[in-house]
Amino acid sequence: MNTPSSKSLINQSQKISSWRIFFLSLATIASLILLWTLGSFHNDPFITETLSINGDVLSGSKLFKINCVGCHGISAQGLVGPDLHEVTKELSDKKIVNQVIKGLTPPMPSFEIEPKSMADLLAYMHSLN
Secondary structure, three states, rough: OOOOHHHHHHHHHHHHHHHHHHHHHHHHHHHHHHHHOHHHHOOOOHHHHHHOOOOHHHHHHHHHHHHHHHOOOOOOOOOOOOOOOOOHHOOOOHHHHHHHHHHOOOOOOOOOOOOOHHHHHHHHHHHHO
């Protein structure tokens, strides 16, 4: 009778564990991508209210200078944070608002901001194009 050795069983168990880890990681990444694309923010009342307000570019510029220049630079050219000149072409307004209020990509912090101020900041970001 040919029974597998304990070493063989351990190796087989490790291979199964490696595959499990790989597939769980893959499933987690796929879920995160799905959540990011679909996003629970589509019906977020804050975002809906913000997008219904016409923002003021000058007020948005002032807010940007107070809160954002440390990471994005005085002219939004990017430092620690990315260059923002094309961001409104690359991301929807909903995604931008969500990024600002939740700080989804480290090291960006989340910001507590009123809808009118967020609309102003968004108007300023659109003016950077």
